[in-house]
Amino acid sequence: MDQPEKIAGGYHSAAGPVFSRRGYLLFSDMPSNRILQWERGEVTVFRENSHGARACTFDHQGRLLTCETGRVTRTEKDGKITVLAGGVKEPADLVYAIDGSIYFSDPPAGIVYQITRQGGLRPASRECEQPFGVALAPNQQRLFVTDRARHEIRVYDVAGDGSQSAGKIFAACEDQPGGLKTDEGGGVWVACAAGIRHFDPTGKQLETIALSEPASNCNWGEGFQDLYITAETSVYHARVSVKGTRTY
Numbered sequence: 001m002d003q004p005e006k007i008a009g010g011y012h013s014a015a016g017p018v019f020s021r022r023g024y025l026l027f028s029d030m031p032s033n034r035i036l037q038w039e040r041g042e043v044t045v046f047r048e049n050s051h052g053a054r055a056c057t058f059d060h061q062g063r064l065l066t067c068e069t070g071r072v073t074r075t076e077k078d079g080k081i082t083v084l085a086g087g088v089k090e091p092a093d094l095v096y097a098i099d100g101s102i103y104f105s106d107p108p109a110g111i112v113y114q115i116t117r118q119g120g121l122r123p124a125s126r127e128c129e130q131p132f133g134v135a136l137a138p139n140q141q142r143l144f145v146t147d148r149a150r151h152e153i154r155v156y157d158v159a160g161d162g163s164q165s166a167g168k169i170f171a172a173c174e175d176q177p178g179g180l181k182t183d184e185g186g187g188v189w190v191a192c193a194a195g196i197r198h199f200d201p202t203g204k205q206l207e208t209i210a211l212s213e214p215a216s217n218c219n220w221g222e223g224f225q226d227l228y229i230t231a232e233t234s235v236y237h238a239r240v241s242v243k244g245t246r247t248y
Helices: none
Strands: 005-009 014-019 025-029 034-039 042-047 056-058 064-068 071-075 081-086 094-096 102-106 111-115 121-125 131-136 142-147 152-157 168-172 180-182 188-192 195-199 205-210 215-220 225-231 234-243
Touching (some): 005 034, 014 064, 014 215, 025 056, 056 094, 064 094, 081 111, 094 131, 102 131, 142 180, 180 215, 188 225, 195 215
Parallel strands (some): 014 056, 131 180
Antiparallel strands (some): 005 234, 014 025, 014 225, 025 034, 034 042, 056 064, 064 071, 071 081, 094 102, 102 111, 111 121, 131 142, 142 152, 152 168, 188 195, 225 234
16 A cells, blocks of 8 residues: 555645545545545635535535535535435544435434435444434445444444434544545445544454544545545545455
8 A cells, every 4th residue: 555645735624525426536624615626737726605514525416515514415417415414413434325314423413313215314323423424335234333432343234214223333443533435345444533444244353544634534545545535735546456345
């Protein structure tokens, strides 16, 4: 594995990277209240007044899904913002499921929510003290959640209707975990103060992609290969030997 390459910097709190099928990376810079776009080394503003945007992903139609202050939104193809879930506190991370539902974390509330494919909002789990990162396993039958307060990753079985049974500890983290992603082989990649920690499907830590600043989140790049990592002030690109789980 090569040393991570810094591709952009000078931010105050970069978060929520997601790579579009159209060939560009989006990420949020929370204090500036913007979503930024990186493409071939150039950074431009994708959206001003982002309503405190943090994490981003796409749905199967390529529409942007975003965790914002007090809500989760979808950016329609004409640019209109649709609120999918309102009245929540501070959504931190989200993942799109193959059945059309969305899972997102709300750390201050201690809840992982599901937005059902019919558009309803329901708590999926209240087990974590401070849930943050959420990611689905390759077969979509398990959901991984980081608990920042307890320094652990929990895993839940997902039923056919998207509901979850009681979870269990997948792995303990040496430092406070943030966002996470899974790969096609069932591995888990977790952002933390040291960089990105890589766990195998059993929860054993294999390696750490070290950074000089704490990582906030990560996501797969073009073709769900390689990792893009957001940290406190910068965005990094890391070459890895596995392919990521496709969720959009």
